[in-house]
Amino acid sequence: MSPEHGAAVATALTNFVFPNDLHVHWSLMIVLYPYITGIVAGAFIVSSLYHVFHIESLKPVSRYALIFALAFLAFATAPLLIHLGHPERAMNMMLTPSPTSAMAGFGYIYSAYAVVLILEILFIYRPTLVALKQKSTGGMKFLYYLLTLGSDNLSPEALRVDHKITAFLAAIGIPMACTLHGYVGFIFGGVKANPMWATPLMPVIFLLSASVSGIAGIIFSYVLIKRYTGKSIDMDCIRTLIKFLWGCFILDFVFEMLELFSHAYMATHHWEALRDLYVGPLYWSFIVAQVGIFSVIPFIGLGILSLVKLSDKIVMKWGTILSFMILVQVLLMRWNVVIGGQLMSKSERGHAVFHPGWFTKEGIIVSIIIMILPIALLWLLSKVFPFWLDDDPAVERQSA
Amino acid sequence: MIKSIEKEISLDRRAFIKKVLGGTIAGSLLLVIPAGAMELEHIPEQIPGMRKEIGPFITGKKFAFIVDITRCIGCGSCCVADKNEYQVPDGNYRTWVERYVIDDKDNVYVDSPNGGLDGYQKPRKDLPYPVRDTFFVPKLCNMCEHPSCVQVCPVGATFQTDDGFVLIDDKRCVGCGYCVQACPYSVRFINPKTHTADKCTWCYHRVRKGLLPACVNVCPVQARKFGDLNDHESEVYKILHQPHVVSVLKPDMGNKPSLHYVGLRREVV
Ligand code: SF4
Ligand code: SF4
Numbered sequence: 001m002s003p004e005h006g007a008a009v010a011t012a013l014t015n016f017v018f019p020n021d022l023h024v025h026w027s028l029m030i031v032l033y034p035y036i037t038g039i040v041a042g043a044f045i046v047s048s049l050y051h052v053f054h055i056e057s058l059k060p061v062s063r064y065a066l067i068f069a070l071a072f073l074a075f076a077t078a079p080l081l082i083h084l085g086h087p088e089r090a091m092n093m094m095l096t097p098s099p100t101s102a103m104a105g106f107g108y109i110y111s112a113y114a115v116v117l118i119l120e121i122l123f124i125y126r127p128t129l130v131a132l133k134q135k136s137t138g139g140m141k142f143l144y145y146l147l148t149l150g151s152d153n154l155s156p157e158a159l160r161v162d163h164k165i166t167a168f169l170a171a172i173g174i175p176m177a178c179t180l181h182g183y184v185g186f187i188f189g190g191v192k193a194n195p196m197w198a199t200p201l202m203p204v205i206f207l208l209s210a211s212v213s214g215i216a217g218i219i220f221s222y223v224l225i226k227r228y229t230g231k232s233i234d235m236d237c238i239r240t241l242i243k244f245l246w247g248c249f250i251l252d253f254v255f256e257m258l259e260l261f262s263h264a265y266m267a268t269h270h271w272e273a274l275r276d277l278y279v280g281p282l283y284w285s286f287i288v289a290q291v292g293i294f295s296v297i298p299f300i301g302l303g304i305l306s307l308v309k310l311s312d313k314i315v316m317k318w319g320t321i322l323s324f325m326i327l328v329q330v331l332l333m334r335w336n337v338v339i340g341g342q343l344m345s346k347s348e349r350g351h352a353v354f355h356p357g358w359f360t361k362e363g364i365i366v367s368i369i370i371m372i373l374p375i376a377l378l379w380l381l382s383k384v385f386p387f388w389l390d391d392d393p394a395v396e397r398q399s400a
Numbered sequence: 401m402i403k404s405i406e407k408e409i410s411l412d413r414r415a416f417i418k419k420v421l422g423g424t425i426a427g428s429l430l431l432v433i434p435a436g437a438m439e440l441e442h443i444p445e446q447i448p449g450m451r452k453e454i455g456p457f458i459t460g461k462k463f464a465f466i467v468d469i470t471r472c473i474g475c476g477s478c479c480v481a482d483k484n485e486y487q488v489p490d491g492n493y494r495t496w497v498e499r500y501v502i503d504d505k506d507n508v509y510v511d512s513p514n515g516g517l518d519g520y521q522k523p524r525k526d527l528p529y530p531v532r533d534t535f536f537v538p539k540l541c542n543m544c545e546h547p548s549c550v551q552v553c554p555v556g557a558t559f560q561t562d563d564g565f566v567l568i569d570d571k572r573c574v575g576c577g578y579c580v581q582a583c584p585y586s587v588r589f590i591n592p593k594t595h596t597a598d599k600c601t602w603c604y605h606r607v608r609k610g611l612l613p614a615c616v617n618v619c620p621v622q623a624r625k626f627g628d629l630n631d632h633e634s635e636v637y638k639i640l641h642q643p644h645v646v647s648v649l650k651p652d653m654g655n656k657p658s659l660h661y662v663g664l665r666r667e668v669v
Binding site for chain 1: 491492493496498507508509510511512514515539548550551552553554555556572573574575576577578580581582583584585586587588589590594595596653654669
């Protein structure tokens, strides 16, 4: 028997998983949780690029991005609650938080962020909401009355104050969006017992992938909604978004690879177990899918779209396809981190297997429903908050 | 603010410990039978001075657990005792026993079928090279001095008592599983019946009544030892203060386990 062959036999036989590690405790719900919060944070950043950094070409999506963020934010805690063994006690995290826990702050950061986002939306939309209130009747009129907080004052003075408030909210919103998602990364990055998670790069990677998924989500849904409703697409806006997407994705992908590379290069006693994980149970989902297909292709494709002069048609078509690929890439990344990290037993001598169930409490069907809900809410919100400036009665009035 | 939260949590903990003392939480039948029906005094005190302890926390004692790897015969009695004591659901383990086999090419093979519950009655036959060495390693909660599980619990359901035990208040636990991820030793699990975190408690309810942990009690070769380090006559004190080969698991995690191993081998994780 050759030594290599002997080594292979030994690896197969030495696969030892601690008995309690055979079960993967954090499953699909905890994959979705950072995915959804990431989309929220990313979409908010798109909106802030216009509201704070005055990237004028992003104006067409600046309001839509906020509503998009709100639709996903509304369901960010859903997977968490489904995952908890005792969801009825969830409020304890906010009532009696343990100050040392990296998880206890989530409720606060999440709620503070929700308040900022909602206020931002109400103030940015105020002229629109006032105009809509005047046009509408019955229940809708009452709804708009509530949303405008009863104030019809659209004097230049009042609007200037509004503008100051929105600029301030958007400005504090950026660090909050970054905190929200950097923090979610830290929930994993702070687990010293798990060598795959415990890296200071984790919050950085989570934040970058959040931005990427938010921008990609906006491009993808913007094009889809506009096409579906037969409205014109602002190509300048799409091209700018693609450039931002490419820029963020360069950073994101490079950091993801750097993380892997530094594990491999330092080759501490953890590396052997990590390597077995990447070439073993994560081979298809990480090496082939996440890196090989859904990172490399968008990486090159977005570069071409950003640098080469191409027709609007091509940019729109490929921009949409590549954005969708990025959305898949980020979902795969969440899967590989959350599930992958748990597959490696803390025995560092082997790995468990995990196949999600279809109909279980945290299974595939429930996951699909959770991903559909924000989209349904987005549709509902579109009935109340016009996404696009060309549908906006307040804008019509101003230009008339 | 923080103070009042801590007070609120600690009130709960006191109530929890009272329930432990009253026997309404976990424990063998013997201890659940109300006092009077079977007087505790009729069972000899196994931990000297314990029954003099009153009040919510044990004062003046510092407990340690020692596992002697050179003694363990892998019979699985401790696992059986533990499973019975706590009705541990199948597939979850508060304690388990691992079998290590090292061949003459220095390959290390470890297994722990069913957590060692059935005992290791047959040698492994699937190994390609002659066996050089073999031994058993019982595992349980390390009762860390710096427990990661306590650090991460978002609601303070997992807590460290003033007497150094790490316990779980299952009326407070939200079942998030963060502690399961954070424990470097994988001794925790989410109990499928209660949907809360669960783990070895070193039989806190027995210790409070002056009795040894169930697993220590049943071990036929005294591979598991438990006692008070402040009692210089105790066996654990003597072992830790005499020239023995003693170590802890994963010392670089910084958790400072109170569970020590005699004869721990470098192959053991
Ligand atoms: S061994 Fe794990 S469960 Fe026990 S105290 Fe240490 S960290 Fe907590
Ligand atoms: S599962 Fe329970 S004990 Fe563990 S961290 Fe969550 S709330 Fe705390």
